[in-house]
Amino acid sequence: MEHITYQFEYDERIPVAFIGAGGHSYRNVYPSFQYAPVDLRAVCDLDGERAATYARLFGAPRSYADHREMLERERPTAVFVVTSYTEDGRVQATDLAVDCLRAGAHVWMEKPTAASVAEIHHLQKESAAAGRFVMTGLKKIFTPAMERTKDIISSPDFGEVSSVSVRYPQNLPAYEKRRDLVAMRGFLDHIYHPGAVLHHLMGQVRGFGYQWEPASGASTASLRFASGAIGTLHLAAGSAATSPLERVEVVGQDANVVVDNSVRLTYYRRGARLGYGRSSSYVVDEDHAPLHWEPEFSLGQLYNKNLFYLGYVPEILHFCDSVLSGTPPTKGTLDDSLAIMRLFEAYQTVPAGTFVDLPHESPLQPPLPLPLPNENGAT
Numbered sequence: 143m144e145h146i147t148y149q150f151e152y153d154e155r156i157p158v159a160f161i162g163a164g165g166h167s168y169r170n171v172y173p174s175f176q177y178a179p180v181d182l183r184a185v186c187d188l189d190g191e192r193a194a195t196y197a198r199l200f201g202a203p204r205s206y207a208d209h210r211e212m213l214e215r216e217r218p219t220a221v222f223v224v225t226s227y228t229e230d231g232r233v234q235a236t237d238l239a240v241d242c243l244r245a246g247a248h249v250w251m252e253k254p255t256a257a258s259v260a261e262i263h264h265l266q267k268e269s270a271a272a273g274r275f276v277m278t279g280l281k282k283i284f285t286p287a288m289e290r291t292k293d294i295i296s297s298p299d300f301g302e303v304s305s306v307s308v309r310y311p312q313n314l315p316a317y318e319k320r321r322d323l324v325a326m327r328g329f330l331d332h333i334y335h336p337g338a339v340l341h342h343l344m345g346q347v348r349g350f351g352y353q354w355e356p357a358s359g360a361s362t363a364s365l366r367f368a369s370g371a372i373g374t375l376h377l378a379a380g381s382a383a384t385s386p387l388e389r390v391e392v393v394g395q396d397a398n399v400v401v402d403n404s405v406r407l408t409y410y411r412r413g414a415r416l417g418y419g420r421s422s423s424y425v426v427d428e429d430h431a432p433l434h435w436e437p438e439f440s441l442g443q444l445y446n447k448n449l450f451y452l453g454y455v456p457e458i459l460h461f462c463d464s465v466l467s468g469t470p471p472t473k474g475t476l477d478d479s480l481a482i483m484r485l486f487e488a489y490q491t492v493p494a495g496t497f498v499d500l501p502h503e504s505p506l507q508p509p510l511p512l513p514l515p516n517e518n519g520a521t
C-alpha cells in the first residue's frame with residue numbers, strides 16, 4: 143500500500159452497488175471510493191431522496207429505495223452494505239448480505255456482521271452456497287500502525303508473544319440485561335473494534351473471565367489464548383470524551399510494542415543492556431534503540447487523512463483485491479467475525495467473577511433474536 147492509485151486511473155473497475163445512505167457511509171465509506179477500483183453503479187436507501195442525493199454526490203447513475211429491485215436490475219459484482227439496527231436490536235446488514243449473496247454478489251459490510259454466533263454460521267453457509275465472499279470492515283486491523291504491529295510481533299526478533307493488553311472505552315450493561323439486544327446495542331457495535339485487534343494479533347481466546355463495575359459499566363477481562371499467551375481487555379467506560387480511546391500493547395521476549403491513539407507506534411526492541419545502578423545514559427545505541435512512528439500533520443498527504451490512518455481505504459482495497467483476483471479476503475473474514483461474536487456471547491452468558499473455557503457452552507446460550515431467513519428469503 144505504498145503507492146495509491148486514484149479511482150479514475152484504474153484500468154479495471156468493479157461494478158458495485160451500495161445499500162445505505164447514512165452518516166458513517168457519507169463520512170468514511172463513499173469518500174474512500176476515490177482510491178479504490180470501483181464503478182459505483184447505484185445507491186439504495188429506504189429513504190429514496192437520500193439515495194438519490196448520495197448517488198448524485200458520489201457519481202452513481204441510478205438510485206433505489208428497494209435493495210431487491212436494485213440487485214435485480216443492476217446485477218452488481220459486489221455490494222457495499224452500511225446500514226444500522228432493527229427495532230429489536232438485530233443487525234440489518236446480516237439479512238441484506240444474504241440477499242446480496244443470493245443475487246450473486248460479493249459483500250463488503252460494516253461491522254457488526256451479525257448479533258450472534260448462529261447468524262455468522264448462517265452467513266458462512268450462504269456464502270459457501272453462493273460461491274461469493276463476505277468481508278466485514280474491521281478497520282482496526284487495517285490501520286498502518288496495527289499492520290506494522292502484526293509484522294513486528296510475527297518477526298523472530300520479537301520472540302514468542304507472551305501477553306497483550308487492549309484498552310477501549312465501552313460500557314457493559316448489567317448481567318440481567320445482556321440478552322436484550324437493544325440494551326446491548328452499543329456493546330455489540332463496539333466490541334468489534336477491540337475484538338478484531340485481539341483476534342488478529344493473538345488468535346483464538348480459550349479462557350475468559352472478567353470483573354465489572356456497575357457505576358460506569360466498565361470491565362476488565364482476563365484472557366488466555368490458544369497460543370498460551372495471556373491478555374487483558376480493559377473496557378474503560380467512564381473515560382472523558384476528550385481522551386484518546388485506545389491503547390494496545392503486545393509483549394514478546396525482551397521486546398514490546400505499543401500503539402497509542404491508533405497512530406503512535408513504538409517498538410521497544412530487544413538487546414539493550416542497562417545495568418542497574420551503573421548505567422549513566424538511557425540513550426542506547428541505534429541497534430537497540432526504540433523505533434517510533436507517528437504521522438506529521440502538515441502536508442496534504444494521504445497518510446494523514448483519517449480515511450487512511452483509520453484503515454478505511456486499506457480495508458476497501460483488500461476487498462477489491464479479493465474480488466478482482468477471485469481469492470477470498472484474509473482479513474475481515476467471517477471467521478474473524480465468528481471469533482468476535484464468541485467473545486460477545488461470552489460477555490452475555492458468563493457472570494462477572496468466573497473464569498470459563500471458550501467457546502462457552504452455557505445452558506443459558508442466548509436465544510436467536512429473530513428467525514433467520516428461510517431458503518426463500520422470507521423470515
Ligand SMILES: NC(=O)c1ccc[n+]([C@@H]2O[C@H](COP(=O)([O-])OP(=O)(O)OC[C@H]3O[C@@H](n4cnc5c(N)ncnc54)[C@H](O)[C@@H]3O)[C@@H](O)[C@H]2O)c1
Nearest residue numbers: 162163164165166167186187188224225226234252253254
Ligand atoms: N467502522 C466505523 O468506524 C464505523 C463508524 C460509525 C458507524 N459504523 C457502522 O456503520 C453502520 C451505519 O451507521 P450509521 O451511523 O451511518 O447509521 P445510519 O442510521 O446513519 O445509516 C444507516 C442507513 O441505512 C439505511 N437502511 C437501513 N435498512 C435499509 C435497507 N433495507 N435498504 C436500504 N437502506 C437501508 C437507513 O435508511 C439509513 O440511511 C453501523 O453498522 C455502524 O456500526 C462504523
